[in-house]
Amino acid sequence: MKLLKVRSLQSKILILFIFLLLIVQLVSFFSTYQASQKLERTQLNNRIINATNVFKTQINxxxxxxxxxxxxxxKDYGLKSVLxxxxxxxxxxxxxxRKRINSNLAMAFDMDGIVFAQLVTYKTPDGKEKVKIGAGQGQLFDQQNDFIDEDNAQLVKLNGQLYQLSLAAIKSGDRTIGWIGFGYLIDTELAQELARLTDVNIAFAIESDTGYLITANSAEERYPIDSNLFSAIIKKTEKHYIYQQYSLGSVGSDKLIAxxxxSKVDVLKTVGVQWENLVLLITLTLVLSIISALAIAKSITRPITQLVSQVKAITHGDYDGNVAVEGSEELYQLSNEFNHMTKAIVSRExxxxxxxxxxxxxxxxxRNALINELNKRKVSNLDFLVIQTCFIGAADITDTLGYKVSDDVVLQVSNRMLKSQLPIACFHLGNENFVLLVENQSVSPLIEQLLAELNIQCQFESISLHLQFVIGVAVSTLHNGHNVDELLQKSNVALQYAKKNKKSFQIYEPQFDINALERLFLxxxxxxxxxxxxxxxxYQPKMTLDTMTISHVEALVRWQHPDKGLIPPDSFISIAEKTGQMGALTxxxxxxxINQYVKWRNQGVDISIAINISAENILDKSYPDFVIALKQQYQLSDNAITLEVTEDAVVADPEKATEILSYLSEQGFKLSIDDYGTGYSSLAQLKQLPVQELxxxxSFVQNLSTDESDKIIVHSTLELAHNLGLSVVAEGIEDEPTLLWLKSLGCELAQGFFISKPLPVDTLNLWMENTSYNINRIEA
Incomplete structure (x- = not known):
């Protein structure tokens, strides 16, 4: 212990001074370390995100x-003329x-899929690019259906090479006579080009049932294709690299991923240099401090005490005090430098x-500042509005005009927010999203003034953009005592509602949450x-007008929920369409x-049933086989079932719809175009469809007794249908004059509440027993 006892004041001063400096340096180092760690994480995350975004943009x-x-x-006439x-x-x-876009593949094939022209490029030993006739010329292009059914460029493997290929129909008039396509190689050169643009390494890999195969790599010398690094990246176990996987599509039964x-080390090189400089600076500071301390006289005990006190204050986060030392010039300089160091720490923090x-x-x-501000207002008794707003088309601006213009738009919008006298405070949540806090007042005039300030043109050199803003409003007093999370949630719900319904603004209403929860439950x-x-x-009855006989019904689905009772189709049909359950529902x-039809047939009742099928059913190749199997199983007549399809379902893919509907028609099913007049089908399309009924x-029928324009439309539609050889069903008949008027024009079938509303089967059976109308029955 005696060896540790220091009697020399100079030694005490030296030891104490070094100790104090170490503490100060550690505090500074710790603060800098925390900031540096956060910067490293941000830099790593931003690098891979930005690289991925650039990659996606280039591929798209x-x-x-x-x-x-x-x-x-x-569409080139010269090309078609030599076809x-x-x-x-x-x-x-x-x-x-092909030369115009320097593509690596050009091909054309006829309607049978036979390739009658194929050109591919190859590299000569001296590196020059040549073109030759592809090995696939004269062969069947077995992937034609995969490409014809898609709008965008797809992936194809030809002669061991991967291509990004796009096809377009060659037409003669309205008739398609062949297909032409161009493609680019997906190879090492592409990987190197994308690596140069993204500033990260790029590799392409084929994923199959047996594993992964690296097909191209931008840095083959550093990372051979058999490197264990790729396996670790694919399995997401690699810790020393930043990485991202991106699916490019399918190649046959395999998938191509990028x-x-x-390397994190490569990304953080600049940070490493900064750390080296920091260590060097700390080392130099310590060396200089030790040399300076040796020259300090015994009389500096009190200044040292002052320095110790200041160091303790800094350790506890108090940077307000300054060291003022009276004495020699050296001590004054030391205290001055100490104060500068404290200010530097304060500046960094x-x-x-x-x-x-x-x-x-x-x-x-x-957002962090917004949360803090809202938490402060929780204790106040003042009401205020939370206004969440964004401008429409931010992604389109970035895609078409670039990030610089997109950033300039955000800056101009931010300046408008700051100049506005309306908000208490404004906050930027990133991208095109902003939040304003406004004193509680009448909302509509406030929103009109705010939109007037925001919805003005932005000028960028020769480009003029007119921004359109959408606003969602939440009032603080309506939401559980200024609950911060609820306020932001409600304002965002209102904003999304306004966007969905194409409104300029929307005030939050409690039923929004109820509707959302109800929809989620369903x-x-x-x-x-x-x-x-x-x-x-x-089932809603249909009447054959010339005999006034009930001969048809339309099947309408309802949901008999055990807790919520009878749920109408409007509440769940759209859910089925969006969640992929429309096929199972139909x-x-x-x-x-069909089971009900069989029951009626066994009872001697001959009632044809109309079933609604959706666009998803039309495009589902398995549905026709399903319904045909039922028809054969129950030995149904051709008039037993009518399949009703809407105009919109046909317009979605006319060629495929025509193919499927023709198949169903050939199998004896009666086909009907439902809701005619509300869709976008043309007369030319209607003429080509294999339907028997319209x-x-x-909407055109229910007001016929009072609306002359509807009469004109219905009359012309009847004539059109009859001229095309189609029978007609009029839906929505509400009164007898309408029924008789339609009968006089030769309309075949009538349906509507005047005849009967939709009824469950038991009620319908009683109705048929008691109605004055004739019921179509099977003749004995």
Whole structure:
């Protein structure tokens, strides 16, 4: 212990001074370390996110470019003019088009899928690019259906090479006579080009049932294709690299994925240099401090005490005090430097704090600052409005004009917010989203003034943009005593409601949450309802007008929920369409309706049943086989079942719809166009469809007795249908004059509440027994 006892005052001063400096340096080092760690995480995250966004943009641009050029080439009159001439002339014309975009693949095939022209590029030993006739010329292109059914460029593997390919139809008039396509190689050169643009390494890998195969790599010398690094990235176990996987699509039964990766060490090189400089600075500071301490006289005990006190204050986060030392010039200089060091620490902490509570682009307070502000207002008795707003089309601005213009738009919007006299405070939540806090007042005039201030043009050199803002409002007094999370949630719910319904603003209403919860409940319960037969069918009679006989019914599905009772179709049909359950729902309706038809047939009642099928059913190749199997199983006549399809379902994909409907018609099913007049089908499309019946929408029928314009429309529709050889069903008949007027014009079938509303089967059976109308029955 005696060895540790220091008697020399100079030694005590030296030891104490070094100790104090170490504490100060550690405090500074710790603060800098925390900031540096956060900066490292942010830099790593931003690098891979930005690289991924750039990668997606480049791939999408290539896809769009190929699609657009293929469409242009397909319409070229010169190309089509040599199509039926000798193959050599067509190859020359095709190659000229290929040169325009420097594509690696150009091909054309006929309607049977036979490739009658194929050009591919290859590299000569001296690195020059040449073009030759592809091995697939004259062969069947077995992936034609996969490409024809898609709008965008797809992936294809030809002769061991991967291509990004886009096709376009070659037409002669309205008739498609072939297909032409152009493609780019997906190879090492592409990987290197994308790596240069994204500043990360790029690799392409084929995923199959047997594993992964690296097909191209931007840095093959550093990362060979058999490197264990790729396996670790794919399995997401690699810890020393930042990486991201991006699916590019399917190649046959396999998938092509892109791997974006970069060593964390490479990303953080600049941070490492800063740490080296910091260590050097600390070392130099310590050395200089020790040398200075040796020259300090014994009389500096009191100044040292002052320094110790200041160090303790700094340790506890108190940076307000300054060291004022009376004595020699050396001590004065030491105290002055100490104060400068304290100010530097304060400056760094202020910078970190500003970054934590402000948006880096607009410099407006961010979400963290908003949460703090709302928490402060929780204890106040003042009412206020939370206004959440954004401008429409932010993504389009970025995609079309670039990030610089997009950032300039955000800055101009931020400046408008700051200049406005309306808000107490404004906050930027990132991208196009802003939040304003406003004193509680009449909302409509406030919103009108705010929109007037925001909805003005933004000028960028020669570009003029007119921004359109959407606003969601939540009032603080309506939401559980200024609950912060609820306020932000409600304002966002109101904003999303306004966007969805194309409104300029919306004040939050409690039923928004109720509707959202109700819809979520139905979404989660619908699959079980179909499986457990919670659905029921209602039937609405149709009358054959020339005999005034009930001969048809339409099957309308309802949901008999055990807790919520009878749920109308408007509440769950859209859910079924969006959640992919429309196929199962239609199959249930089809099975139930056919079973009911069989029961009526066994009772001697001959009632044809109409079943509604959706666009999803039309595009589902398995549905026709399903309904045909039921028809054969129950030995149904051709008039037993009518399949009703809406105009919109046909317009979605006319060619495929026509193909499926023709197949159903050939199998003996009667087909009807439902809700005619509300969709966008043309007369030319209607003429081509293999339908036997046209159903006029209720909106044109229900007011026929009072609306002359509706009479004109219905009259012309009847004439059109009859001229095309179609029978007509009028839906929505509400009175007898309408019924008799339609009968006089030769309308075949009538449906509406005047005859009967939709009824469950038991009630319908009683109705048929008691009605004065004739019921179509099977003749003995």
């Amino acid at each position: 641009n290539r896809r769009y470019y190929l699609s657009a050029f293929a469409e242009t080439a397909a 039926e001439e000798d193959n050599k002339s067509f190859l020359i014309a095709l190659n000229n088009h 791997l974006l990766f970069k 202020e910078t970190i704090s500003f970054q934590a509570f402000h948006d880096p682009l607009s410099k407006l307070p961010n 979404t989660n319960s619908l699959k079980k309802a179909i499986e457990q037969n919670e659905l029921v069918l209602f 199959r249930w309706v089809t099975t139930a309706a 159903k006029i929408d209720r």
